[in-house]
Amino acid sequence: MGATIGIRREDKNKWERRVPLVPADLAELQRNHDLDFIVQPSPIRVFTDADYVGAGIKVQEDLTAADVVVAVKEVPIDMVQEKTVYLCFSHTIKGQDYNMPLLQRCLDVGATLIDYERIADEQNRRLIFFSLHAGYAGAIETLVALGSRLEQQGLTTPLLDIKHAYEYASLIEAENHLRRIGERIKVEGLGPMQEPLIIGVAGYGNVAKGCDAILSCLPVREVPVADLAAAAKGSTKDYGPLVKVVFKEKDLVETRSNEAQFVLQDYYQRPENYRSVFERYLPHLDILLNTIYWTSDYPRLVTRKWVKANYGPRKTPRLKVIGDISCDIEGSIEVTLKAPMPEAPCYVYDPESGEVTDGTAGVGPVIMSVDNLPCELPRESSEHFSTVLREMIPALGQADFAGDFESLHLPSHLKKAVITHRGGLTPAYRYLQEYLDKATS
Known part of the structure; x- marks a missing residue:
């Protein structure tokens, strides 16, 4: 032997x-x-x-x-x-x-x-990798969180009927259920909402492919980054109830030198020559799904500073939920402070205290940052x-x-x-x- x-x-x-x-x-x-x-x-x-x-x-x-x-x-x-x-x-x-x-x-x-x-x-x-299944489960959990946050804001939508990924007997059962919910959304819409819900996906790798498979069960229309602002101001009549936009590296950063141009391999090798411009998109998003691989050499997508400036009393930011599927603690999403278990996958970051509270109710953004998402589809x-x-x-x-x-x-x-x-x-x-x-x- x-x-x-x-x-x-x-x-x-x-x-x-x-x-x-x-x-x-x-x-x-x-x-x-x-x-x-x-x-x-x-x-x-x-x-x-x-x-x-x-x-x-x-x-x-x-x-x-x-x-x-x-x-x-x-x-x-x-x-x-x-x-x-x-x-x-x-x-x-x-x-x-x-x-x-x-x-x-x-x-x-x-x-x-x-x-x-x-x-x-x-x-x-x-x-x-398990990345594809992290995308499946992460997208489902983020949609669950969105349905809950909308309810906190007084809006009851079919998204409330989505179950946690681990509550489905199989991925096929989850997808079939989501398709039925998608059919309801086509007929009922998303309650009184007149503008589409905008879903931003940062990245386009295997995690993002898993997210896309879940989102495709719903009536989602994809638009290019250049059309994001128009779609965010548009109507559900023109764009439908759900809009998706995918961000690639060239959308996330710009060169520090006015004379230089973005070159993908240069960005990978010399990230210090680039600075983040992602905050320009955040006011147009209802959901952000973060699927990118990140190290401290690279610029962040969401910073504590931006969150503190945009959330609080008498402020009504559009961004409701961040599904941080990559789950780097204080990483590309700087307000990702912990990796909760699936039974309590979300928390709200408080922009003033910098502390978090489990659930979806609160002033700051909801963060979904379970780091063992594939376990929900074992x-x-x-x-x-x-x-x-x-x-x-x-x-x-x-x-x-x-x-x-x-x-x-x-x-x-x-x-x-x-x-x-x-x-x-x-x-x-x-x-x-x-x-x-x-x-x-």
């Missing part, structure tokens, strides 16, 4: 019911490759212990015999053992301080850490993820991780995702040493 691969149960919170590999895919891998699998038992997983046993997969608590441990979320520090390979979303590549102890543990015991976020093709396009998100991951497992099982990094034979898309190996940071991730040093200073 070749390598033994362990599947760790997810236990970060009660909502984490996803799996990295579904029973049918493990059965196929075990049947056609020289691999053995061990799955940890779980009382909450969407695919039960019985599902795995029925597929011929061993279910047991002890994973110490595993050469490779596969998980969704990061592995607990006390589980990381010597010279074992760990594949997960490690949440370390930005130098996140809360996971520097995990990174240090991998270095201390000579474990190999591979991060899904860095598995990418030659153009650095990610190959495996079966579909797991099946999608497993379909991609199963193609990578044989290479991991066949690789000899005993040698140094240079001699490690892995497909390029996997090798570029190796963060630690045999006690050291791999060349592409040596920048993380600075964060490790800060964590111990």
